[in-house]
Amino acid sequence: MIKILIVDDNIKRTDLILSEVKSHGLLDRVSITVCNSADAARLELLSLFDLMFLDVLLPKKSDGIPQATHSLNLLEDIYNPAKKYLKPNLTVGLTAELQDIGEYKEKFEERFAIVIPASMNSTDWLKKIVYSIEGVLGHEQKVISHNIDKLLVTVHGIRTYGKWQKSLQESIHKYSRDFEPVEMKYGFFDLISFSVPYLRDRKADKIATRLVSILNGNKDKNIYIVAHSYGTYILSRALSRKEFSGKIKLTILCGSPIRHGDNIDHIVNSSELTINECGVSDYVLMMARALVIGMGDAGRIGFSRENSRKFINRFHAGGHSLYFVESEKPTFYEKHWIPLFTTDSPPTYIDNRTGFIGEDFVDLTIKLFGFVKPIIYLAPIYFGVNYLIG
Known part of the structure; x- marks a missing residue:
């Protein structure tokens, strides 16, 4: 700055x-x-x-x-x-x-x-x-960037191949040539597998092992991480292992399906600064919280913790992929992230939340689905077992 x-x-x-x-x-x-x-x-x-x-x-x-x-x-x-x-x-x-x-x-x-x-x-x-x-x-x-070794780690979400990772890397390259990019790739991960906790965690842990290895191999560098959607879940699983003893310069979470009340101290304590970007109209996360066991919408309503010099929730108008819309100039990441990567700019607090008619009803509906979704998952098993033993 x-x-x-x-x-x-x-x-x-x-x-x-x-x-x-x-x-x-x-x-x-x-x-x-x-x-x-x-x-x-x-x-x-x-x-x-x-x-x-x-x-x-x-x-x-x-x-x-x-x-x-x-x-x-x-x-x-x-x-x-x-x-x-x-x-x-x-x-x-x-x-x-x-x-x-x-x-x-x-x-x-x-x-x-x-x-x-x-x-x-x-x-x-x-x-x-x-x-x-x-x-x-x-x-x-x-x-600032001269002779400073920096590592940029990006982790994409499900049902995508993470094309935004290359676009972000190219945009940063215009300002600094000192970033070594690491694009965490794991192919197309289907929605059904994501909805099954065992399959979701098995996939996340496999990628988390690779991620921890990369972080430990680059402790001497300033590490910057951008994780989107399921990528935030993978990052959380990786840092929760306590196997990385270094320090991350900046962690950016966006479109996170982690539950808003979950403890993310393992992420915040591993980073000098953690920013949780939220799309206030992220209907994908509404569905995740309402229908998928173990998932929430922290990338929509923010994590339930205080803003501080180490952590901040930021709220933007838009949905699940608002961070990577290429048609808007400057792009979201050019406006909000690149200054953080290439200068010593502190983060700007952003809150574009606005109330709307029926907000209480929408929130109540999501909560009710959250309470009954275990029954929705267990009902087929219950009736199947009864059928077999009946």
């Missing part, structure tokens, strides 16, 4: 910049501080910023008279080694008046600042703002 300081007394222009940053999906990758005077900027510049947007005509204090001399004096303070203010890695000047560009551009450039005409009569200059931010982000990503 990069730190940006906007020093501008033009509220409308600042709002335009913030809106543009949001529209390009960059909010999760930047931390933006806004102030409207030179003196306020000096207080902020006691901390280091990666990028500063500086109004050419700026008041010394809030509600003061804007003058270019205040901006120039601020720049001189920043670049003066005897002053305590920290110089941003890049400073970009902004002005709405073309004559100000002509009069002060040379002085700004002498102080290593670029000046962009940012008139309120046009929004073309916003593209340059985004280019500046993306340029600094790209530099940060290269610095």
